Amino acid sequence: MPEEKSKVDMEKIVSLCKRRGFIFPSSEIYGGLGSCWDYGPLGVELKRNVKDAWWRAIVHQRDDVVGIDTSIIMHPQTWMASGHVDGFSDPMVDCKACRQRWRADHISGDKCPGCGGELTEPRQFNLMFKTFMGPVEDDASVVYLRPETAQGMFVNFENVMTTSRKKLPFGIAQIGKSFRNEITTGNFIFRTREFEQMELEYFVKPGTDEEWFNYWVNERFNWYLKRGMRKENLRLREHSKDELAHYAKGCYDVEYLFPMGWSELEGIANRADFDLTQHARHSGRSLDYFDEETGQRYTPYVIEPSAGVDRSLLAFIVDSYAEELAQGETRVVLHLHPDLAPVKVAVLPLSRNEKLVPLSREVHAELRRCFVTQYDDAQSIGRRYRRQDEIGTPFCITIDFQSLEDNRVTIRERDSMEQIRLPIKEVVETLQAKLSGENFVTQPLWTAKPISAVEGQL
């Protein structure tokens, strides 16, 4: 069976991201650095919106989850306890002729795929970035850049539980950078060595873990749908027994149909009591929970939904990208959900005529108090609409000479391209209503219908 692929071409996405200031190659004036990318003026807004949407859903809109922000460099014992020092590695072989390094399990035969040279015996290569803390570069000062944010939650379990007076079940959430010295990177921002994660550790009473595991798989799958991702481009994949870590009771991946095929956006794992038990053992501190209702003392189980910020962002761009025929020409448009769109409203005076400037500036000043806006008066109105379509701006406001007479402006909607005229004093309220998540009606490109559950997926 041929590999299923998205209809969107990755080259087009990379080019749009560069052209419009979403994503640039890192340190490009020096020729770039492998697998490192910089978020430009629109990219940083989109990325913040993705993270805010997650934080709102996971932390602000719930009573049972609190957030933290922990340091990237942690006590080295953390990574002994977590198993990363001993187990977080890939088998590698080096070419004796060209010195290229390969993952042993990714090549067939015993010759270098690059030059045909002889290869070394496989060796384990740890994926953690290592550095030294303080002035002395010796074994005692070795520290690691965290390969996941999760351990920050486990080592703070007691601090957070005590200070926030939480009872089980409850969760600790974090968004932050992680680092993995991957041998194979690529597919734009999909797999990079420096990346950002959105992770939740949700602690539950043993015995209720299966139920909570199912709950979080559904929650997380629906999160993508509610932000406009198309259901046919999303799927859940259950890990087989030999894919599972030895301690894990179960794991599902939320996968997206990227241009390179189905790939992981997020993993939801039932990690049982592995993490807290390990940290209790290595630190000598009890991380048990005392259940006041039953008088029992036990180590909580944990359900971990772990999502990638960068790959979610990429999926949202790919999913919303469209080339459409409009008035005899092709327009490129990002049908981004309004929560995610970097710019919500663009103010476009019909021309640069000086009579239009005062009112246009006034309208813009009013709107930017409530929304992220852009003011654009360069080039023809048609080209400016196209420019806003291409960056996913849901609404454009046009001020023309008639506006000076009747105090009305034109609102153009991105997806339908429909235009309505409205009194200036009603603009803010109208846009607020249209932009508030679920009221926003667009093309059938994204699901405006509420999705109650992931039927038939579990």
Ligand SMILES: [Zn+2]
């Ligand atoms: Zn070679």
